[in-house]
Amino acid sequence: MTTERIAVPWGEDGSLSLELPPDWRIGREAVFEPDLRAAISDYSVALSEALDAPLDGPRLEDRVGPGSKVAIVVDDPSRWTPVREALPIVLARLHGAGVKAEDVSISVGVGRHHAVDDQAMRRRLGDGPAETYACHSPPVDDLSAYEDLGTTARGIPVRVFRPVAQADLRVLIGSVLPHLQAGFGGGYKLIFPGTSHRETLGALHRQGIGRDSDAGRLLGSPSTENPMRQAVNEAAQLLGPCFSISHLIGAPGMIFRACAGRPESVQDALAAEARERFQAPHAPPADVVVVGNNPWPGDPMQSFKALLHHRAASVPGGVTVGLFWTDPAEIDRSMPRTAMRLIAGSGAPGGWAIRRLVPAIERVLMARESSAAFMLRWARELVVDRTVMVYAPPLYERIGGRLGPVRIFADQDALWRAVHRALPKSRRDAPSVRIFPRGGLTYSTGVRNTVDV
Incomplete structure (x- = not known):
């Protein structure tokens, strides 16, 4: 050799x-190379098909109507989710169901990463959405900007950015990739910790890393075995209705699957495929x-x-x-x-x-x-x-x-x-x-x- x-x-x-x-x-x-075969050739068609047949729940447009307040939460610019491509399709469906532009907010789930300024917001969302809708980069340390939704059975204080907490429906647009502590990223993690106060962020990130445990054992673990993912799902139960639009992605511009519906179902389906492709x-x-x-x-x-x-x-x-x-x-x-x-x-x-x-x-x-x-x-x-x-x-x-x-x-x-x-x-x-x-x-x-x- x-x-x-x-x-x-x-x-x-x-x-x-x-x-x-x-x-x-x-x-x-x-x-070892990942399996990068069979990328989607037409993203708009793939997303439309996913929205027409959501997993374990009604279609997006059947969950809202005139007067509904919708908070869209997207992942931050360090990820390569096709946010700019997804937003026009999602917004068209919301407005087709009677939701007004003034009742839609868009927040970037930055967590503890850098705040997203106006220029970065335009790059992430596109000029049209950035100009038309109320867009936010949540201030992780300003407690006055957050709604206190209580505490979970695990002792997690649930403090969520107010425009997200007060909406009638939250639409999560993100992607699933391996995550050291949560097994896989995506889903409710866009809110917990993406649009959560630092107190919530810290409490979530302490899950599964006791003094003598090996945090690396959590990487790629299923949601049923992962303490952080379980804590995130429990926090979400205090929040209210959510609809997930998530992606399995490779390099920027390489999308293998778009999936929509109940956040837990979407997350588990994409995590299983990510495991097959990337582990x-x-x-x-x-x-x-x-x-x-x-x-x-x-x-x-x-x-x-x-x-x-x-x-x-x-x-x-x-x-x-x-x-x-x-x-x-x-x-x-x-x-x-x-x-x-x-x-x-x-x-x-x-x-x-x-x-x-x-x-x-x-x-x-x-x-x-x-x-x-x-x-x-x-x-x-x-x-x-x-x-x-x-x-x-x-x-x-x-x-x-x-x-x-x-x-x-x-x-x-x-x-x-x-x-x-x-x-x-x-x-x-x-x-x-x-x-x-x-x-x-x-x-x-x-x-x-x-x-x-």
Whole structure:
């Protein structure tokens, strides 16, 4: 077996050829690609058919009438849901049923991501909807903008953005992709936490990540076994009627299925197909795991999530390599550049401290029920027991060669030399390797234990 030429998607249309060490004999069997067959050729037809035959409930236009107040909730710009294409079809059906434009609001489920300004709102919704309807980017920390709907049996405070909470019907437009904590994204997650106050967001993100549990075990899990998804569904019962329009997607512009109807039914149907298309087959953990961030546009936080999605493919003590194509416009969408530079400026000593302090800080945040606890858990599971290196030339140019314990490279030769040195001496001559070129879609799971609720 000889090393084959392996390329990963890079940018919108390019590719990056991996220049792996010549003594690493890697064949195609080490590479896992998602199933990208059978994309929809005519989206408007597919969506219309889904709306004509919704799952487990009446059609959208049969649920509203003159005087109905409708809140449309769409996912945020970091996702590639076909929001601009879906809105005209959905709005035409609402208005055909007698709903007035002044009774329709559109909110972007940003959660804790960056607020969506006017320009970004137009890009997300299209100029027509952005000008015609009341459009909102919910302020996650302004409690006065939220309706208090009570507390669930799990103790989740349900605080929902007022235009969404007070509507007669909520229409959710999003997509299903693997999610580290909720199993799969989409559905009610557009509201919980997308249009929820930070108190609700924090309480939801603490579900399933008890002190000794492994949050990575939640990735790709069914809704019946996933504490966060169960908590989200319970919160939705305090809200009122919802109608879901969701998608199974690949790269931007690649849609495999559009589905509409009862949110729980739509979510489960698309999650099952996502599992078939994107879950890597079980294999022995590898010494080196290489993950491309495609099709994410380069937001570092989303790119690091791609590494977390493949954590189970790596042996403890192994090396995980991220290949992060980075759009300069996306580089600080989720993590402010000042924060990245602050972490980067701490250099190697800062990385050493982070690796040792993260577990202790996480325990404190969990005890205080902090909304940041889940992010510390993910950081610990990624960097504390593995070496993480990233090839990302634009990120290297902005912040240098370190982001805490993560080393950043702009040169492939230097990257692979560093990987070789980081391996145990007994594994340097013939390390086992697994490669996930489209790591923004694919994911790997270990043996799933009972999760901590």
